[in-house]
């Protein structure tokens with residue numbers, strides 16, 4: 001699914017109006033009908049609905065919703081903020097329609113706002129500003145936002161919480177943004193909904209498909225996408241009847257150190273559970289027994305060192321390599337890892353300590369083989385690109401780095417993002433906060449190695465890998481709960497996740 005910017009959303013509305021034979025006011029009526037349905041589905045008539053409408057079409061939506069709720073016998077109050085005397089055409093039409101419906105509780109605010117008393121049983125409909133917001137809110141509008149945020153009422157925002165920019169909020173004033181309990185977003189999600197620091201504004205959002213032109217969306221250019229299940233289903237390659245293990249690749253996992261053998265175990269188990277033909281784990285001698293016992297399916301190659309990865313190994317027999325989980329950053333390991341990675345000629349995943357080593361030896365960064373996959377979480381990314389003050393900046397810097405080094409970056413967190421060397425960003429919809437637990441990243445590394453060894457392209461492996469990892473996380477969460485689930489539970493849920501994604505619905 002594409003994520004378009006606000007300018008494109010406006011163009012999409014205009015294109016739909018022009019090419020699909022629908023009047024602007026009727027498109028708004030359709031949106032309002034769906035918004036009203038979404039509200040009445042959740043709240044019955046015992047709730048008073050207080051509508052705050054702004055001067056543009058977001059306000060127009062809100063006024064139409066007010067009329068529809070009133071005609072369904074809800075108790076509704078409306079405040080229209082008309083401070084400049086300039087209202088959009090559709091907003092004006094909806095004021096007229098509201099009045100014609102016999103609506104009694106309409107207040108137009110031009111200067112002084114007499115705030116109503118709001119209770120926790122009230123529902124506020126926020127239709128102050130939507131995709132037309134072009135600067136941070138201030139003055140009277142900021143005061144209204146603060147009043148709504150301070151009230152105990154439940155807040156439903158139309159399209160966007162008023163005051164929130166669709167993409168970059170670096171220069172916004174956070175106190176002047178509506179903290180919505182629910183955002184009913186028209187047609188497409190906004191990029192800013194996917195950033196963790198905006199959770200207080202958009203913790204829950206839902207999309208309403210008002211029938212914006214598919215043709216426009218198909219040709220609209222964007223760098224931002226949300227991955228969909230159907231796309232992932234189509235990526236998965238069927239296993240042929242006459243297949244043998246040689247068809248599914250041989251992967252090399254370089255992982256583990258003294259006290260960190262578990263990371264190698266988790267990655268290896270996840271790798272085996274994701275369809276690879278053969279796996280060799282290269283680990284320090286101390287982990288030999290552990291690996292042979294817990295992951296008997298994998299072959300174990302001992303390093304020369306008892307406790308640490310110390311000597312690069314030959315890559316001739318492998319189709320892909322992953323390095324990093326539980327590796328440590330000992331000097332001897334760092335040298336071996338830099339050497340191993342710099343000379344790697346097969347598809348490669350770098351995770352955890354392998355990333356930290358490259359952050360510490362920055363001059364080696366340009367020796368990273370092209371199209372390597374880097375899987376940093378926020379802190380690991382910032383070690384590479386420097387501190388960032390917000391998610392938009394972080395994403396921009398990650399895109400720059402991916403372009404500069406020609407690598408794939410998987411930025412882990414809620415809405416894990418796959419960033420391609422060309423600068424495309426794919427946000428992953430699966431997963432849950434229970435996955436924020438030690439070893440979860442090691443599991444992802446194992447899955448990625450498995451997919452690369454099987455011949456999936458880097459982009460396919462990244463997108464499918466994070467999707468299945470999140471899906472397994474969701475299954476683990478259902479089984480064990482968000483609090484108790486562990487990385488091992490994610491591995492244990494992989495079979496069901498793969499089955500779910502490969503059986504027809």
Ligand SMILES: NC(=O)C1=CN([C@@H]2O[C@H](COP(=O)(O)OP(=O)(O)OC[C@H]3O[C@@H](n4cnc5c(N)ncnc54)[C@H](OP(=O)(O)O)[C@@H]3O)[C@@H](O)[C@H]2O)[C@@H](O)CC1
Pocket residue numbers: 010013024025027028031032054055056057058059061086088128129130131132133134135136137138141158159160186
């Ligand atoms: N048929 C359609 O078109 C459909 C449209 N739809 C709906 O329309 C919404 C977009 O409508 P929109 O483009 O009119 O923008 P909107 O957010 O209402 O505000 C624009 C106004 O705000 C003003 N303004 C901006 N920033 C400001 C600030 N900081 N402080 C103060 N003022 C500020 C700006 O004026 P300016 O001062 O910039 O001249 C302008 O007057 C969209 O979110 C969706 O809900 C859907 O129903 C689908 C069908």
Ligand SMILES: [K+]
Pocket residue numbers: 058126127128129130157158159160161162
């Ligand atoms: K709004």
